[in-house]
Amino acid sequence: MTAIKELSVDILVIGSGAAGLAAAAAAARLGQNVLVADERQTPGGILPQCIHKGFGAGRYGMDMTGPEYLEQEFRKFADSGSGYLPETRIISIAPDRTALAVNTSGLTNITFRDCILATGCSERSVWSLPVSGTRPAGVYTAGEAQEMINLGHYDIGRRIFILGSGDIGQIMARRFVLLGKTVTGMAEIRDTLGGMKRNQEECIKAYGIPVILNSTVTEIHGFPDITGVTLHHLDTGTDSFIECDTLITALGLIPDKTLAEPLLGKNGYPEWIHFCGNSDYVHEIADSASAQGDKLGQLLGGKSL
Ligand SMILES: Cc1cc2nc3c(=O)[nH]c(=O)nc-3n(C[C@H](O)[C@H](O)[C@H](O)COP(=O)(O)OP(=O)(O)OC[C@H]3O[C@@H](n4cnc5c(N)ncnc54)[C@H](O)[C@@H]3O)c2cc1C
Structure with missing residues (x-):
């Protein structure tokens, strides 16, 4: 059996999205021995899949795509001297300030002084709603569809058909139209469209996406592939059938x-666990996740070695 390898760093950063890269770069520039681990093959978290504009206005005064924004951030990260382990998943964090990492070369036990969780967020799926019917193929979250x-x-x-009017759904509605697909509608349970004004204008209004307010999906039809959904209209109490081959x-x-949940005690998380980016709270824009990473990296970078 292969032995578990050992590594020791000042700061372990889990996740190389906008937040993790900025936090690592800021701390490494201040002389800390920093290591970033990310389970993905390439750095950037969700940035590489965001090929639309909408990044960097706050940080660089330019309207960039996700990959362009990543290029700027990764350059700073690479210049900082921080270490980086791609395709490496952190599977647990122990109270003795160690984390267990797994990759194709086996297991590594990483000892650290501080640990930054920059693990991003998950998307709420349709199965978290009271939806009946089959469990067919063709149902994706907007982020999954964006990546695919x-x-x-x-x-x-x-x-x-799109359920929910969050920003990623609006961006994907435009993407589908640009790919020559038919977006039959976007249902929103509230009486107003969600998301940022910019996305409402540039993705929904500009592309004529039909928005159905006060409505939600209550049943999914078809098997093995989706054939349609039942849309319940809260204002009239009526149902309608919407034909579709994809639900986003x-x-x-x-x-x-x-990863940090097992460490949560009655006084909160240990003082050496830190959150930044979407793992702390949902940031509407990447610039804000990076700015939080900068601040945290500078704070931890100022700690005595
Ligand atoms: C789908 C989507 C689209 C968006 N579109 C835009 C947009 O157009 N414009 C904009 O400004 N903002 C957009 N945002 C907002 C988002 O807040 C920021 O873009 C920001 O990039 C989030 O950065 P992050 O570092 O917090 O998380 P992420 O970019 O999600 O990075 C988290 C990283 O952690 C890694 N990770 C997680 N768990 C582990 C583990 N156990 N071990 C190792 N690695 C792990 C993941 O692989 C990932 O690389 C979007 C967000 C999402 C989710």
Whole structure:
């Protein structure tokens, strides 16, 4: 059996998205021995899949795509001297300030002084709602669809219905239209469209996406593939059937603190666990996640070695 390897650092950063890269770069520039681990093959978290503009206005005074923004951030990170372990998943964090990492070369036990969780967020799925019916193929969260289409180059459906009007759903509505698909509508349970004004204007209004307010999906039809959904209209109490071969959900994001949860005591988390980016709270824009990473990295970078 291969022995577990040992590593020791001042700061372990879990996640190389906008927040993790900025935190690591700021702390490493101040002389800390920093290591970033990310389970993905390439750095940047969700940035590589966001091929639309909308990044960097606050931080660089320019309107960039996600990959362009990542290029700026990664350059700073690479210049900082921080270490980086791609394709490495942290599977647990122990109270003795160690974390267990796994990658293709086996297990590594990483000892640290401080640990930054920059693990991003998860998307609320349709199955978290009281929805009946089958469990067919063709149901994706907006982020999943974004990754499959923009990075995997998959072709996922022709008639798309979107449940929820979060920003990622609006961006994906435009993406589907640009790919020549039919977006039959976007249902929103509230009486107003969600998301940022910019996305409402540039993705929904500009592309004529039909918005159905005060409505939600209550049943999913078809098996093995989705054939349609039942849409319940809260204002009239009526139901209608919407034919579609793909259902996309944009129902909100949930900060991912899973790794730290076993460490939560009655006085909160240990003082050496820190959260930044979407794992702390949902940031509407990447610039804000990076700015929080900068601040945290500078704070921890100022600690005595
Ligand atoms: C799908 C989506 C689209 C968005 N679109 C925009 C947009 O157009 N414009 C904009 O400004 N903002 C957008 N945002 C907002 C978002 O807040 C920021 O873009 C920001 O990039 C989030 O950065 P982060 O570092 O917090 O998280 P992420 O970018 O999610 O990075 C988290 C990283 O942690 C890694 N990770 C998680 N768990 C582990 C583990 N156990 N071990 C190792 N690695 C792990 C993941 O692989 C990932 O690389 C979008 C967000 C999402 C989710």
